[in-house]
Amino acid sequence: MLQWLSNWLREIILVILLATFVDLILPSNKMQRYVKVVISLFILMTILSPIVSLLKVEWNFDQLNNQFQIDEVSTNEYGSMSEILQDGEQLKNQNEQETARLIQTKMEDMIYKQLEDQMSVAVESVSVVVSFEENNELKLDEIFIILKSQNKQPEQTMDAAEVQPIEQVEPVVIDIHIEASDAVEADAKKEQKEITEEMKQTETEITTFLIGKWDISSDQINVKYKPTMDEI
Amino acid sequence: MEIIQIVGLGIIATILTLVIKEQKPLFAFLLTVFTGVIIFLFLIGKISSIIQLLEKLADQSNIDMVFLKTILKIIGIAYIAEFGSQIVRDAGHESIASKIELAGKILILYMAIPIITVIIETVIKLLPT
Amino acid sequence: MNVDINMIFQIAGIGIIISMIHTVLKQMGKEDIAHWTTLIGFIIVLFMVIRLLDDLFQEIKTIFLFQ
Incomplete structure (x- = not known):
């Protein structure tokens, strides 16, 4: 800074010296006035040179500012701050739902495998309902397990049965789980009378197994038997 | 002691001019021009050294060579x-002398156009638009 | 410088001689020849002056960066 100032001052002094010399050199007549005006303009230029450079820089700033404003305008197309926040919330919700669905499918697969491997029961389908709590923590709400009827299992039944559980698993929203549970319950009511002791035992076994494995309470686990074709 | 030479030259030239002016004013005019040119030529060497000094000054102060x-x-x-207008005025043609001066003034202002432009631009930029 | 001063005297001498010739010729009654001599003398001096003026202008051009 000081260096720059001294340079500037030296420049001014030298220019004024130069101007004085020029003034002395000049032939004395009316033209002297004109020459003096030009030389004084020159001195003014030298004195103003820092401002000129500053203005040049500021001009660049203006350009930058314009660009910035253009950017702002283009972002304004997306809407105001609140809209952006809304969008963010939506995206977050979508993200949570995706995660929940992913976890549901994973858990369903795992439970299915565990039951098949360790309990050696024929599982028709497993559906898990998870939800996000306020603090973004996952909570396991319910597990629906539909077991295959242990009697006969014809090929057609399998096909028909396979279509139904997919419809139950696919939906992500909780309402659908209610529907599904309603359906299952409706089935269950019809079924309940026919549940044998053996079936009940299997149910409790599965429930205790799942409680041990997944750390949930028993009322969160629903084990049902798939009604056979002739029952429907 | 160049000044003595110059002064002597001037006085001799003046005397000769006055002598010839009686018979031939034309020759008197030419003599005046000639004397003026000689004095100028004599001075121009000195002026060039002064201008070299100015150039050195400008070089040191980082001034644009333009x-x-x-x-x-x-x-x-x-x-x-100046030279031309004074000679013409001596010859008694005031109007031509003033035209030469006018031309000189206008050409000086013409030369100043770049500087004036830069200053005007600066001032305009300084003012809030 | 010496040459230049000599030229001043030359010019002055030419001027005086021409005027004398002019007077003599006028006295002899040959005014047209007198005028011609005046003109020739003037042209000679003009050449000298113009050459010097050219020198001066060239000098000024080189010194004041007129290029």
């Missing part, structure tokens, strides 16, 4: 215009 050239040209214009 501006220095402009200033030198302005000085040159002033000199030549």
Whole structure:
């Protein structure tokens, strides 16, 4: 800074010296006035040179500012701050739902495998309902397990049965789980009378197994038997 | 002691001019021009050394050489215009002398156009738009 | 410088001689020849002056960066 100032001052002094010399050199007549005006303009230029450079820089700033404003305008197309926040919330919700669905499918697969491997029961389908709590923590709400009827299992039944559980698993929203549970319950009511002791035992076994494995309470686990074709 | 030479030259030239002016004013005029040119030529060596000094000054102060050239040209214009106009005035043609001076003034302002432009631009930029 | 001063005297001498010739010729009654001599003398001096003026202008051009 000081260096720059001294340079500037030296420049001014030298220019004024130069101007004085020029003034002395000049032939004395009316033209002297004109020459003096030009030389004084020159001195003014030298004195103003820092401002000129500053203005040049500021001009660049203006350009930058314009660009910035253009950017702002283009972002304004997306809407105001609140809209952006809304969008963010939506995206977050979508993200949570995706995660929940992913976890549901994973858990369903795992439970299915565990039951098949360790309990050696024929599982028709497993559906898990998870939800996000306020603090973004996952909570396991319910597990629906539909077991295959242990009697006969014809090929057609399998096909028909396979279509139904997919419809139950696919939906992500909780309402659908209610529907599904309603359906299952409706089935269950019809079924309940026919549940044998053996079936009940299997149910409790599965429930205790799942409680041990997944750390949930028993009322969160629903084990049902798939009604056979002739029952429907 | 060049000044003595110059003064002596001037006085001799004046006397000769006065002598011839009686018979031939034309020759008197030419003699005046000639004397003026000689004195000028004599001075021009000194002026060139002064201008070299100016150039050195400008070089040290990091001044744009364009501006220095402009200033030198302005000085040159002033000199030549002055010289011409005075000789013409001596010959008794005031109007032509004033035209030469006018030309000199206008050319000086013309030379100053770049500097004036820069200053005007600066001032305009300084003002809030 | 010496040459230049000599030229001043030359010019002055030419001027005086021409005027004398002019007067003599006028006295002899040959005014047209007198005028011609005046003109020739003037042209000679003009050449000298113009050459010097050219020198001066060239000098000024080189010194004041007129290029």
